[in-house]
Amino acid sequence: MRLYIVLILTALAMAFGTGYFALFLQGSYTPTLEDIVQINELKLDFQKKVAPRAIINFNSIYYSPQQIRLIDPFYSTPSEEINKQIDYFSSQDCFKDFEILVNQPGFEKVWVWEEYRCGKKDHLSPGFFRQPPFIHPSGHSYAYLSFKLNKENNRSRAWVRNNLRYFHITELVDLQSEVGNLGGIYDLLVKLDYNSLLSLAKGEGTILTKTFLLARITYPGILPILEYRFYDRDDLDNFLKDSSFILQNYKQGRPCFYRDGELCWDYDVKHIFKLANFSTIAFFFGLIIICAIVVRLLLVKIRIQRQEEERKRLALQVLTHEFRTPVTSLLLSVEQINRYLPNLEDDLQEILLRMNSEIYRLQRLTEKSRNYLKVQEGGKLIQLNDELVPSVYQMIDEMIYPYSDEHGDLFKVTFKGEDRSIKIDLYWLQICLKNLIENAFFHGTPPVEFTLEVLSDSIVVYVSDQGKCQFDTLEELTSEFVKGNKSSGTGLGMSIVHKIIREMEGKIVFNNDPTSFKITFNR
Secondary structure, three states: OHHHHHHHHHHHHHHHHHHHHHHHHHHHOOOOHHHHHHHHHHHHHHHHHOOOOEEEEHHHOOOOHHHHHHHOHHHHOOOOOOOOOOOOOOOOOOOOOHHHHOOOOOHHHHHHHHHHHOOOOOOOOOOOOOOOOOEOOOOOEHHHHHHHHOOOOOOOHHHHHHOHHHOOHHHHHHHHHHHOOOOOOHHHHOOOOHHHHHHHHHOOOEEEOOOEEEEEOOOOOOOOOOEEEEEEHHHHHHHHOOOOEEEEEOOOOOOOOEEEOOEEEEEOHHHHHHHOOHHHHHHHHHHHHHHHHHHHHHHHHHHHHHHHHHHHHHHHHHHHHHHHHHHHHHHHHHHHHHOOHHHOOHHHHHHHHHHHHHHHHHHHHHHHHHHHHHHHHHOOOOOOOOEEEOOHHHHHHHHHHHHHHHHHHHEEEEEEOOOOOEEEOHHHHHHHHHHHHHHHHHHOOOOEEEEEEEOOOOEEEEEEOOOOOOOOOHHHHOOOOOEOOOOOEOHHHHHHHHHHHHHOOOEEEEEEOOEEEEEEEOO
């Protein structure tokens, strides 16, 4: 018990220690002016020492506001009204749901494309792909639809390269898988993920991807020029590895030391330990060592408890084994006395028969205890030996006959249903019935009613008396060593009954007013 108290106190100490360490880190996690200056110097130093992979001016590729939409993932989303089951890059479903397309922007170009894919036009004019709008209501660019339709050998590498600036940037991955490397800046653009493209379309100052760091170049003047330096991510990581900081994308809800636009500067782990003084680190690792010691002590305690349980089990095994010798001797003596049974008086015969019954019960109890010790390691509480009984009525009658003989009219027995055979463990069933009936007489109010109902797929046993039980639930009643109204243990007996019924895959229902039990065995 003391060991568990030590564990609780240690857990509390570790909680306070962890809180202290967290508060220390939080205090060190507020950027100072010196930190901000150091970060800005790092950024300038990076631009001076590391050459960009490429510098891309998107305005020189996508001239007009209509064409610049080809780098924005938002415009690759199909219109809500359009039928998404129609493949507009095939000659199927011609003019289907065409009335929906009438109200779409750039309807004239939609009409031309519908006639072209359905065979009413053999060729498209040279300026078809170069004139806005560049995106079909389906979310695909007209260049991509023509590429997929392949009506005029548009799947060639030469045609694709000549019209790359008219494809939506999200379609470049599919193009590369079809025709190979796209060459030039498009080999870089194809590696940008969806979120990076969104940031690019918004004109964010810096964009960090798994492959690149994009840094926007700003120019003085009114016209917004979308131009970025593309740095390799490996070059960035190698540059920062000797500094005190790491760089990652800002994420809502995640701690960030210094937010720089959509980027987050954090201390490197090595630098965090440099900030902590020796006493703080010693305190933290001391807590870990104490926790390890406590866990070790607990494991030792658990091992000692298991050894104690093994000693108790061994003692019970020895006791069970020693019981077998006197029980066997009693059985032999009873058999010798039974030879003179006809010569005895009726009262003595009845006493002797009862004694025989109790000795045989003691023998069965000894054997069951021995079997219980064998199967306990397997996770089961008892070992069941089902026997086929030809008559349920006869089986139950033999089990409850002593109580009818002893209590007379105070024990009312009722059999319902058609008699049949059953396969069940007789010993454990008798233990259950014995405990229920004896508890009813000793703790309840007679008369006690016993009812057996035989169904086609189960048997149901009802045991009830005329009293009211002080316990409200079965869980409360079956708590071990709970005391009844007469200060005699009911809990252990009912706990045994509850566990046995559960092991026999039966079901027990309890009602406290009047006290009654219903047991069901599906057999």
